[in-house]
Amino acid sequence: MTVTASTTVTPTRAPAARKAPPGRLRAWATRAPLLPALIFMIAVTQLPFVATLVISFFDWNALYPDARHFTGFANYHDVLTDPDLRKSVFTTILLTAAVVLASLVIGLGLALLLDRKFRGRGLVRTLLIAPFLLVPVAAALLWKHVLYNPEYGLFNGLLHWAGGDSAAQPDWISNTPLLAVEASLVWQWTPFMMLILLAGLQSRDPELIEAARMDGAGNWQVFRHLTLPHLRRYLELGALLGSIYIVQNFDAVFTITSGGLGTANLPYTVYQSFYQAHENGLASAAGVLVVIGSILIATFALRVVSSLFREETSR
Numbered sequence: 001m002t003v004t005a006s007t008t009v010t011p012t013r014a015p016a017a018r019k020a021p022p023g024r025l026r027a028w029a030t031r032a033p034l035l036p037a038l039i040f041m042i043a044v045t046q047l048p049f050v051a052t053l054v055i056s057f058f059d060w061n062a063l064y065p066d067a068r069h070f071t072g073f074a075n076y077h078d079v080l081t082d083p084d085l086r087k088s089v090f091t092t093i094l095l096t097a098a099v100v101l102a103s104l105v106i107g108l109g110l111a112l113l114l115d116r117k118f119r120g121r122g123l124v125r126t127l128l129i130a131p132f133l134l135v136p137v138a139a140a141l142l143w144k145h146v147l148y149n150p151e152y153g154l155f156n157g158l159l160h161w162a163g164g165d166s167a168a169q170p171d172w173i174s175n176t177p178l179l180a181v182e183a184s185l186v187w188q189w190t191p192f193m194m195l196i197l198l199a200g201l202q203s204r205d206p207e208l209i210e211a212a213r214m215d216g217a218g219n220w221q222v223f224r225h226l227t228l229p230h231l232r233r234y235l236e237l238g239a240l241l242g243s244i245y246i247v248q249n250f251d252a253v254f255t256i257t258s259g260g261l262g263t264a265n266l267p268y269t270v271y272q273s274f275y276q277a278h279e280n281g282l283a284s285a286a287g288v289l290v291v292i293g294s295i296l297i298a299t300f301a302l303r304v305v306s307s308l309f310r311e312e313t314s315r
Helices: 022-055 074-081 083-114 121-133 136-147 154-166 177-201 206-214 219-230 232-247 251-257 266-276 280-314
Strands: none
Touching: 022 280, 074 083, 074 280, 083 121, 083 177, 083 232, 083 266, 121 177, 136 154, 136 177, 136 251, 177 232, 177 251, 206 219, 219 232, 232 280, 251 266, 266 280
């Protein structure tokens, strides 16, 4: 008897398509609603900056569009070597340093005051924050017309009230133009510094301060050896964030002095070169330098913020 062995052939299956890991699909599902906003932000911010960067390499006067030509880094050389432009860079540095330092010192004093408990502290805090909530142009107009005006301004009114008809009535903007711009910016940015430093004060360890007082430390010793070292990161953060804004400030200079009397900073010079001299290439080069300076400051600010978060999470 012959036995025939039958072999069964199993059909081979086509390889299944790889499926994306569920975690990756979930990540894309959460990011997808943000894509339109990201595309819009790139179109609004990055594309104009790229166009500005390209124009900065051209000798381009809007009054003579047919005469434009590629000049490489000549516009950047002009920005860094032209006496007026160099003076505007120096004015920008001086204005930024003065406003940031004064705002930090006054803000620290107000933060120390508001860190204490007293009646009406909430109302005082709200009133002190109010200047920061004003539109920059409105704040500059307030200082120019309500405070500085030599005929009906509040400052000269106080001098007349204190000294009578013989009291001096100075023209504040003409006599001290840069100081007039700095004072308005300090008034507006002190509340911002105060809020940052107040947050730092309220994050101190109360047990550490209580132990220091039990050991006989006075107010000055507690402030010098405990409070000030604790506020170092907050002071750096306030200085860097304030510098990012003041470097780009245009409203106060334009509104109070119109860039005259030696108060023209780099953003005002960019405006002047573009809208008055119609030098598109030169103005674009100066604007690119302002952006680069702001990016450098912002990089340090982000490092300070990240270090603050690391310190808070490590506690």
